[in-house]
Amino acid sequence: MAYNSENSPVDCSLEIDTSVVAGKTAIVTGGASGLGEAYVRALAAAKVSVIIADVDPTRGNKLSSELANTKYVQCDVRKWKDQVHVFEEAVKFSPTGRIHYVVANAGVARKDEIFSFEKDGPTEPDLTTIDINLQGTLYTTKLATHYFIKQNGTTQSKDKEDTGLVLIGSGAAFLDCPRGPSYQATKWASRGVMHSLRRTAHFYGSRVNMISPWYVQTNILKSEAFDHVRRSGVDLAEAEDGGRCLLRILSDPSINGRSLFLSPKKWAPAGFIDLNIDDYAGNERLQEIQMDQIKSAPIELGLFGASDY
Numbered sequence: 001m002a003y004n005s006e007n008s009p010v011d012c013s014l015e016i017d018t019s020v021v022a023g024k025t026a027i028v029t030g031g032a033s034g035l036g037e038a039y040v041r042a043l044a045a046a047k048v049s050v051i052i053a054d055v056d057p058t059r060g061n062k063l064s065s066e067l068a069n070t071k072y073v074q075c076d077v078r079k080w081k082d083q084v085h086v087f088e089e090a091v092k093f094s095p096t097g098r099i100h101y102v103v104a105n106a107g108v109a110r111k112d113e114i115f116s117f118e119k120d121g122p123t124e125p126d127l128t129t130i131d132i133n134l135q136g137t138l139y140t141t142k143l144a145t146h147y148f149i150k151q152n153g154t155t156q157s158k159d160k161e162d163t164g165l166v167l168i169g170s171g172a173a174f175l176d177c178p179r180g181p182s183y184q185a186t187k188w189a190s191r192g193v194m195h196s197l198r199r200t201a202h203f204y205g206s207r208v209n210m211i212s213p214w215y216v217q218t219n220i221l222k223s224e225a226f227d228h229v230r231r232s233g234v235d236l237a238e239a240e241d242g243g244r245c246l247l248r249i250l251s252d253p254s255i256n257g258r259s260l261f262l263s264p265k266k267w268a269p270a271g272f273i274d275l276n277i278d279d280y281a282g283n284e285r286l287q288e289i290q291m292d293q294i295k296s297a298p299i300e301l302g303l304f305g306a307s308d309y
């Protein structure tokens, strides 16, 4: 679907027609736990074949043994070769030999070593968060778009089979989250990937969207951390709503270039909502600047543009 910045926010109250996704094949990175597990469960229930790509074989194999049409493939998303292997396995596992959906979900939240004062002088920071959340997501993006292009070609046509990349943001992809610049940088970065791809993905019959979860109790933080959040008077969102949010995106080919917020029920009865933050609605100056941004390389020039400079 061609990107249109005039698109109105996604109606998250609609019934989800999962017959659209049945029989398709998906990859979920970090699919063995937490939100990734919820995406895997929702996809499997909708009769999608799912590759669970995760660094944790114990959880990955356990989940796959419980759910039909799923397969665990060990993968550290920081390793290019591991991710290549995941996509090769997905093609073999797919009933159609095609990969339709990729969820770049694997992520960690570690103590931030960029914003930390060390009285004896600064030491080299550990950037594992960048390696997993950002480098891993870029590898996943490269492979997903490669397979989508290989399957569908690069010219526009209405006959192409719908494919979709879903990137995972966070409240930290658009809110101020003090004291965690590394994590926040990776989540804004995922948003950047979505914004870079969304206007041209239709050339290869694809869509790119984002799910940005609010706090959800998973293994990303210790349970004490989530207790503390609750005690502060903050409601949490629910992992199962993440699964439904994913199906809402995948089952509706009109959704492209949107980020849906996985929300506590107090802000969204469905458990997810389109906050309409992707197009600076109502800000005519920014809309005009955006048009100038792509004036010298218009979308009509095709997937890779016209020149190498």
Ligand SMILES: NC(=O)c1ccc[n+]([C@@H]2O[C@H](COP(=O)([O-])OP(=O)(O)OC[C@H]3O[C@@H](n4cnc5c(N)ncnc54)[C@H](O)[C@@H]3O)[C@@H](O)[C@H]2O)c1
Pocket: 029, 030, 031, 032, 033, 034, 035, 036, 053, 054, 055, 056, 059, 075, 076, 077, 078, 105, 106, 107, 108, 109, 132, 168, 169, 170, 171, 212, 213, 214, 215, 216, 217, 218, 219, 220, 221
């Ligand atoms: N839970 C939240 O409150 C919350 C909020 C906003 C965003 N998110 C995002 O949701 C995503 C999933 O997080 P979660 O909360 O489900 O956490 P989780 O810890 O429960 O699950 C993360 C999964 O990723 C896997 N993983 C970690 N490093 C990996 C690597 N190098 N290669 C492959 N797999 C790896 C883990 O084994 C685990 O199965 C992350 O991108 C996270 O940033 C979570």
